[in-house]
Amino acid sequence: MEAPAAATRHVLFLNWRDTRNPEGGGSEVYVERIAGELVRRGHRATLLCATHTEGPAEEITDHGVRVLRRGGRHTVYLRAALVYLAGTIGLGPLARRTGGRPDLIVDVGNGLPFLSALYARRPVIALVHHVHREQWPVVLGRWLARFGWWVESWLAPRVYRHCQYVTVSAATRRELATLGIDPQRVAIVHNGTPDMTIGPVPRSTQPSLVVLGRLVPHKQVEVALRAVAALAGELPGLTLTVAGQGWWESQLRQTAVDLGVAERVTFTGFVTDIEKRELLASAWVALTPSLKEGWGLTIVEAGAVGTPTVAFRGAGGVEEALVHGETGLLADDVDDFVAKVRHLLVDDAYRAAMGSAARAHAARFTWPVSGEKFAALVTRAANVPAGTPAKRWEETYELTP
Incomplete structure (x- = not known):
């Protein structure tokens, strides 16, 4: 004290x-x-x-x-x-x-x-x-x-x-x-940045994405679903975990069905702090497709466990929680978002370097x-x-x- x-x-x-x-x-x-x-x-x-x-x-x-x-x-x-x-x-x-x-x-x-x-x-x-x-x-x-x-x-x-x-x-x-x-x-x-200390958590063996947050329209989780649909042909093992709850969940589940990616997407509902840390640590890339954020807490949480994030440029404080080109990538539109997700998923060295920089960046905020x-x-x-x-x-x- x-x-x-x-x-x-x-x-x-x-x-x-x-x-x-x-x-x-x-x-x-x-x-x-x-x-x-x-x-x-x-x-x-x-x-x-x-x-x-x-x-x-x-x-x-x-x-x-x-x-x-x-x-x-x-x-x-x-x-x-x-x-x-x-x-x-x-x-x-x-x-x-x-x-x-x-x-x-x-x-x-x-x-x-x-x-x-x-x-x-x-x-x-x-x-x-x-x-x-x-x-x-x-x-x-x-x-x-x-x-x-x-x-x-x-x-x-x-x-x-x-x-x-x-x-x-x-x-x-x-x-x-x-x-x-x-x-x-x-x-x-x-x-x-919350304490993200956890024991050793291996990355998933196949390309994996995670979205963490409330399931409401302005979080634009549909963009993450579209990214999976667009990249599934090139990356057949690709999966997405949607962690969180909200009244928009039924619509998102239907969108996953309509896009033909329902089997690749897991909706976890509410997750505990420990589960959240493990999900962020095991994913290859975190996604924050939100329309607007004051800061972008999930971005630095992901960064604290070495996971880079893709978000939208102009979405408020995400441009400070994420350093474009160093700790993650900022996209200009949905097509650019998908392209940047692909870049991180297919380039292992690039993704690892961003993850290390993201960890150091997150440590600045206490x-x-x-x-x-x-x-x-x-x-x-x-x-x-x-x-x-x-x-x-x-x-x-x-x-x-």
Whole structure:
């Protein structure tokens, strides 16, 4: 344990999901690991998220983070406001169960933010993994997509106009600037790389691919299926493992059937951390065909076990999680994606060199380093009165990238 911080804080994280949620992903890993790093530094951390069947209403994680699950997929936003407001007068569950009101709120915006800056009389840090401009039309119908984009692109920047922002990549900081958010107010705190230490895991004897993540449309797993279909004739032993779960799985299974590759594709469903490490370590190449990622956690996870990745250029933070031509390859379109997958599969020396470089690149990103940066932001933000104009923030606290 590290020595407690000179001035400890109680930090309340508002996030729609947690890592035990069946639909949880890299955003949830980031929030809980950062919260755990704050706990290691003497702070207290509470995560308020939606309820689900895989976790109790309240628990404490292995990293010492208290998790409160309230509301459902859509009502969690209102429940967060009610819990906070009750806690501010010392009567609600937040005050009783966490020992008092939070000193600071980290409001995580996964497309729709909690808008806590409207009601919280505490400093707020707005955490944005990536901008969802491309995802809204894919996930929602026309009118709901317009509403979601209006909230993200017009309402949120105005609600958080006095707040410090945090994101996980320079790509997202540039996108936030297009929404009118001054880059000087946006700090970058990268993801750490999870511990991928495992015993000896041999590579598969035949060419193998792996996709890891939630099975939802904007992850574009269909691209991986098309790559298998395109390369199967040249590489008869080629297989693909799709690790993860989500409501789009039935459609992906049907696509595999339609493409004639169903016998080559294994859908594992949820995998444990150990199973994930073994899958990534045994595969020849990892694929991240996602439309947009704030960072690309699975890319550095694969890199940590020496597996290079193919992803799309322009897909957000993947261009930082992956160094094109060194730790993996970035494709311009689907045909180029397939071509780059083929290049890595057929050239053993090229693939091995990229795997070694990917392992070294992944080692640069650690949770303790990220936690130290975030803790500094917490200390600084907690000392700024709520509602302080952004200009005074910048002048007084020298906000820099």
